[in-house]
Amino acid sequence: MTQQNYKIPDQTRIGHVHLKVADLNRSLSFYCDLLGFEITTMYGSQAAFISAGGYHHHIGLNTWHSKGGSPAPRNSTGLYHTAILYPTRKDLAKIVKRLMDEGYPISGASDHGVSEAIYLDDPDGNGVELYVDRPKELWKQRSDGSIQMVTLPLDIEGLLQELDK
Numbered sequence: 001m002t003q004q005n006y007k008i009p010d011q012t013r014i015g016h017v018h019l020k021v022a023d024l025n026r027s028l029s030f031y032c033d034l035l036g037f038e039i040t041t042m043y044g045s046q047a048a049f050i051s052a053g054g055y056h057h058h059i060g061l062n063t064w065h066s067k068g069g070s071p072a073p074r075n076s077t078g079l080y081h082t083a084i085l086y087p088t089r090k091d092l093a094k095i096v097k098r099l100m101d102e103g104y105p106i107s108g109a110s111d112h113g114v115s116e117a118i119y120l121d122d123p124d125g126n127g128v129e130l131y132v133d134r135p136k137e138l139w140k141q142r143s144d145g146s147i148q149m150v151t152l153p154l155d156i157e158g159l160l161q162e163l164d165k
Contacts, residue, residue, distance in 0.1 A: 017082045018060035019126055022069045024048060026123045027061045034102060035084075035095065035130075058084075071125030081119065081127030092116065092132040093162040109154035114139045114147060116154055 021027040028048055031037045037050040040057050046064055049057035059082070072078050086092045096118055099106055108119035117131035140148040 016058050016060060017079075018062065019079075019082070019122075019124070020066035020069070021061050021063060021122075021124050022066055022071075023123070024061060024063050030122050031059060031061065034098070034104060074125075079126060081129045083117075083129040083131060086130065086132045089116070089132050089159065090162040090165065092118070092130060093159050095130055096156065097160060097163060109156055111150070111152040111154045113150045113152075116159065118154070 019027070024045065024047070028039070028050075031050055032039060037052055037059065038054075040049050040051050040054075042048050043062070046067075047060065047062035049060050051058045086095065096106075099118070099120065104120065106118055106120050108117075110117050110119070113134075115131045115133045117129050120128050120130070122128055142148050
């Protein structure tokens with residue numbers, strides 16, 4: 001660490017995540033058929049790039065080193081989850097209802113103060129967070145200026161009421 005004062009530019013974004021999967025078709029079924037991503041390109045039968053809204057890719061899926069492999073052990077280092085940000089609370093409610101209607105297991109649901117989130121695992125055991133941010137002006141701050149995040153139960157029924165609006 002040589003540059004003490006370096007700060008990443010404010011407009012920097014995380015562009016995509018690339019996941020090693022055991023079965024490409026099974027992963028495409030989850031990410032495309034269930035969550036609604038679209039395939040932007042395939043690399044033969046070993047890799048796929050998928051996106052929302054026509055971006056070149058938000059998620060890469062490949063079997064290059066993992067075909068037929070087993071999920072990573074839960075108590076090991078690695079990716080905790082991929083977080084997928086939805087544009088509106090109603091959009092999050094739609095995917096939650098879809099998951100419930102399809103009987104797909106949801107492993108958690110939290111209100112973080114700054115966001116509302118649903119948690120699940122993809123077919124390879126990779127954690128997936130589906131969330132919506134609250135408006136930035138509603139984020140609470142501590143006296144030192146840092147953001148005050150919490151982990152409270154999410155009001156799923158309240159979230160699903162968005163579908164009636």
